[in-house]
Every structure is written in structure tokens, then in C-alpha cells.
Amino acid sequence: MTFDLSIREALLVDGSGEAPRISDVHIAGDRIARIGPGPSGTREIVARGRALAPGFVDVHAHDDAALLNASDMEFKLLQGVTSVVIGNCGFSLAPLRPGGAQPPGNASLFPGFGERFRDLAGYRRAFAAARPAVNAISLIGHNAIRSRVVGDEEREPTAAELGEMRGHVQRALEQGAAGLSTGLIYRPGRAATSQEIIEVGRPLADYGAVYATHMRSEGDRLLESVEETLSIAEGIGCRAQISHHKSGGKRNWGKVKASLARIDAANAAGADVTLDAYPYVAGSGPMIEYFDLGAIDLILAEAIQVASCPACPAYDGRRLTEIANTEGLGLAELVVKILRLPGAERTVAITFLMAEEDVETNLRHPLVMVGSDGLPNPEGRPHPRLYGTFPRVISEYSRKRGLFSLAFAVSKMSRLPCERFGLSSRGRIEEGFFADLLLFDPDLITDCATYAEPKQSPIGIDLVLVNGELASVGGRTTDVRAGRFLHFNR
Ligand code: ZN
Numbered sequence: 001m002t003f004d005l006s007i008r009e010a011l012l013v014d015g016s017g018e019a020p021r022i023s024d025v026h027i028a029g030d031r032i033a034r035i036g037p038g039p040s041g042t043r044e045i046v047a048r049g050r051a052l053a054p055g056f057v058d059v060h061a062h063d064d065a066a067l068l069n070a071s072d073m074e075f076k077l078l079q080g081v082t083s084v085v086i087g088n089c090g091f092s093l094a095p096l097r098p099g100g101a102q103p104p105g106n107a108s109l110f111p112g113f114g115e116r117f118r119d120l121a122g123y124r125r126a127f128a129a130a131r132p133a134v135n136a137i138s139l140i141g142h143n144a145i146r147s148r149v150v151g152d153e154e155r156e157p158t159a160a161e162l163g164e165m166r167g168h169v170q171r172a173l174e175q176g177a178a179g180l181s182t183g184l185i186y187r188p189g190r191a192a193t194s195q196e197i198i199e200v201g202r203p204l205a206d207y208g209a210v211y212a213t214h215m216r217s218e219g220d221r222l223l224e225s226v227e228e229t230l231s232i233a234e235g236i237g238c239r240a241q242i243s244h245h246k247s248g249g250k251r252n253w254g255k256v257k258a259s260l261a262r263i264d265a266a267n268a269a270g271a272d273v274t275l276d277a278y279p280y281v282a283g284s285g286p287m288i289e290y291f292d293l294g295a296i297d298l299i300l301a302e303a304i305q306v307a308s309c310p311a312c313p314a315y316d317g318r319r320l321t322e323i324a325n326t327e328g329l330g331l332a333e334l335v336v337k338i339l340r341l342p343g344a345e346r347t348v349a350i351t352f353l354m355a356e357e358d359v360e361t362n363l364r365h366p367l368v369m370v371g372s373d374g375l376p377n378p379e380g381r382p383h384p385r386l387y388g389t390f391p392r393v394i395s396e397y398s399r400k401r402g403l404f405s406l407a408f409a410v411s412k413m414s415r416l417p418c419e420r421f422g423l424s425s426r427g428r429i430e431e432g433f434f435a436d437l438l439l440f441d442p443d444l445i446t447d448c449a450t451y452a453e454p455k456q457s458p459i460g461i462d463l464v465l466v467n468g469e470l471a472s473v474g475g476r477t478t479d480v481r482a483g484r485f486l487h488f489n490r
Pocket residue numbers: 088089183214243244
């Protein structure tokens with residue numbers, strides 16, 4: 001067999017979680033063809049001192065639109081991400097009617113993107129035409145399904161509507177979806193009862209697919225929300241993924257320990273639940289979804305930095321408390337003012353609500369994967385997680401703080417997500433597996449994105465390969481865009 005590429009003497013951090021070892025890896029076509037000595041391929045790279053890992057999988061991405069309209073996917077690729085899971089928090093671009101309703105959150109998550117897709121097959125065709133640089137697999141969003149079938153009314157669906165919603169889930173799974181996502185703080189999904197989600201999610205059971213959820217509460221009622229998730233997954237008979245697991249608000253700090261203990265106990269009793277988290281103490285999302293204009297939550301307002309405010313870009317990157325001072329406004333007044341500006345539904349907030357200790361507790365847990373939850377937006381100052389998440393887990397939490405080994409960090413960012421989200425023959429360095437790989441300097445790799453200057457790519461990553469093709473070299477993307485739309489495979 002002739003190889004296309006041979007990588008010599010790399011430190012293999014192979015995704016298994018076991019101690020790294022030095023070996024050669026040979027690639028032919030889109031696959032890892034041999035591990036160990038062998039004749040040199042057409043190209044040879046001597047990787048002494050460098051680590052070779054399976055490409056990272058961002059299990060919580062909102063790149064649905066970016067894959068189509070920013071298809072070089074530089075912000076992900078340069079982190080070593082080779083696959084993303086899209087359709088999270090209940091928001092997806094399918095199934096929607098062209099020109100029809102969409103959940104309000106879609107407007108801020110997918111800014112400037114007007115296209116809608118009737119089903120996942122339609123999205124897949126657009127994906128193929130756009131030729132993105134990374135692979136993607138999609139969840140189907142409950143907010144999208146509900147706004148298509150029920151509209152924006154926050155009422156109970158009729159039996160016929162429930163059946164129609166379930167039909168969309170069934171169809172999406174036939175077309176390769178990895179599962180169903182909910183966003184139970186957002187419109188219109190917040191109107192759904194547990195029973196509605198069970199009824200709509202029934203087809204997940206037959207496919208072994210995932211129920212992924214942005215839960216009803218991530219603070220005061222975190223533990224009750226975990227119970228709800230467990231009962232929904234049990235009601236459907238499927239695996240569950242708790243998205244961006246956290247405990248927001250000072251009075252709730254520390255609760256993630258109890259939450260993880262509850263999940264461990266449920267898993268021991270037969271449940272099948274995993275989670276994801278991002279390595280930052282701030283979250284981010286559509287600001288309008290977080291406030292009741294009649295009763296402004298001042299603790300929340302105090303914790304906010306504006307990421308992007310299309311009607312007033314001068315606010316981008318600033319804390320609300322500072323803007324309020326400068327403008328001589330009360331904090332509540334300022335929030336109301338911002339949320340009444342034209343295009344307010346596209347204003348994105350960064351919320352500093354978490355404890356560093358909880359982030360550490362999350363990342364240390366073997367069932368917690370890494371999901372950036374990054375909101376791609378060419379404007380403003382987005383949360384740095386969009387550019388830094390994956391290198392940061394290694395540089396900050398493994399290398400600097402010594403919370404876990406490099407092998408542990410890599411396995412939770414590669415093997416585990418591939419197993420959970422049905423990315424078959426990916427996520428490990430193994431013969432016959434797809435050559436989604438990154439080569440990096442384990443002593444140097446570092447995220448550079450900050451809250452003040454978020455749009456900065458990481459350093460220390462030499463190469464990223466997607467499906468055997470060189471997708472980035474020396475921190476620059478190539479023109480090869482070899483990403484594929486993946487079909488869930490249990
Ligand atoms: Zn979410």
C-alpha cells in the first residue's frame with residue numbers, strides 16, 4: 001500500500017485516555033492506514049516533540065449558519081476542531097418553512113442568515129454546496145419544530161400537532177440527525193411540558209439517538225431540572241446529554257457537585273446520561289430571552305457584558321454597569337432601553353454567573369465532554385469560547401492547573417463525543433479510522449482569546465487534518481475544505 005502522508009515519531013495521544021506513546025502514523029486517502037513503521041508516503045512530516053491527537057469534536061455548537069456562510073470555519077478549525085454537533089438548544093435551521101415563522105432565538109444565533117430548510121435533507125444539500133472545512137452532525141431543534149407546527153403561541157399543542165411534531169423528529173432521524181435538542185428557557189420551547197417532549201421525542205428510542213437539553217433552569221432549580229431530564233430520557237427510553245452543565249448565580253455555586261452525583265447514581269441504576277461544559281465562568285446568549293421587561297433581574301444585569309448590540313455597536317464589549325454609569329441611567333432602565341432598540345432580538349449578552357470551582361468540577365468528571373456553545377458572529381466582541389475553548393482545556397486546566405492528564409483531556413474532546421453522538425470510525429487514532437487529526441506542541445498550545453479581545457486564534461497547533469486532507473498548516477487555513485455532513489451511526 002502506498003501512503004499519501006506519513007507522520008513520523010509523533011507522541012500519539014490516541015483518544016483512548018491511555019498514556020501517550022511515540023509512533024509513526026500513515027495516512028492513505030481519508031483514513032489512517034497504518035500505525036507503526038512503514039515506507040514513507042508521498043509526503044512526510046517529522047513530528048518529533050509534537051503530539052498527534054484525534055480531531056476535537058465540539059459537541060455544543062451553533063454553527064448551523066456559519067457552516068454555510070463562513071465555510072472556512074477558521075474559528076473552529078484553528079482550535080483543532082474537525083467536527084461540530086449543530087442544532088443545539090432547540091435551535092436549528094430545519095424543519096422550517098421558507099418565509100415562515102422561526103423561533104426568535106434563531107435570529108440572534110444565526111445573524112444575517114435568511115435561508116430556511118424544510119428538513120434536514122435540505123440543509124444537507126446546502127452543506128454540500130458550501131463545502132465547509134469541518135464535519136458536522138446535526139440535532140433537530142424542538143424550538144424550530146414547535147414554531148413550525150404550533151407557531152409562536154405558548155400553548156399546549158393539540159394531539160394532531162403533537163403527532164406532526166413527532167413526525168418531524170422521525171424524518172430528521174431518517175435523514176441522519178443525531179437526536180433532538182430542547183431549549184427550555186427559550187421561546188417557544190419553554191411552553192413545553194415534560195410530557196410533550198416525551199411524545200415528540202419517541203422516535204429517538206428506535207434509533208438509539210440523543211436527547212440533548214438546555215434545561216429549564218441552570219441555577220435556582222438546577223437539581224429539579226436534572227430530575228426532569230432524567231424522567232424525559234426514561235419516558236422516551238433514550239440517552240441524554242445535558243448541555244453546558246452549570247450552576248449560575250452565587251447562591252447556587254457548588255450545586256454542580258450534587259447534580260453530577262445524581263447523574264452518576266442514575267447511570268448506575270440504568271440511565272444513560274452524559275454532559276458537556278465549556279472552560280469559562282461566563283455564559284452567553286440572546287439577551288432578550290433572559291429578561292422579563294416588567295421585572296428586571298438586577299443581579300443578572302450586573303453580571304452582563306454586551307457581546308454585540310447591532311443597534312448600538314458602541315456598547316459592544318462593555319459591562320452594563322459601566323454603560324449605566326456613563327449614561328447616568330439606572331441599570332434596569334438601561335436594560336429596558338437596550339431591549340427596546342430596533343433589532344434587539346439580535347443583541348447578545350455575556351453573563352458572568354459561574355464559579356471557577358464549578359468549571360473545574362465539571363471538566364474533571366469523566367462523562368463531561370467539551371462544547372464551546374460559541375455563537376459565530378462577525379460583529380462585536382463574542383465570548384472568547386468561540387475561538388479558544390479546546391486549546392484552553394489543555395493549556396489552562398491540564399497543563400497549568402494540573403487537574404488532569406493530556407490524555408484525559410484529549411479523550412473527552414474526541415473519543416467520548418464520537419461514541420455518544422454517533423460519529424462512527426472517528427475520535428481515535430486507530431487503523432481504519434478517518435484521518436481527522438491535529439498535530440500540536442503540548443508545551444505551547446494555548447488559547448489567546450480574551451473577553452476584551454476575543455477574536456484571536458490559539459497558538460501551538462501545527463497541522464489539522466480533516467478526512468485525510470490538510471485543512472490548516474501553521475495556524476492558517478488552507479483552501480482544502482473537506483468537511484462532510486455526517487449521518488448518526490450508533
Ligand atoms: Zn443553551
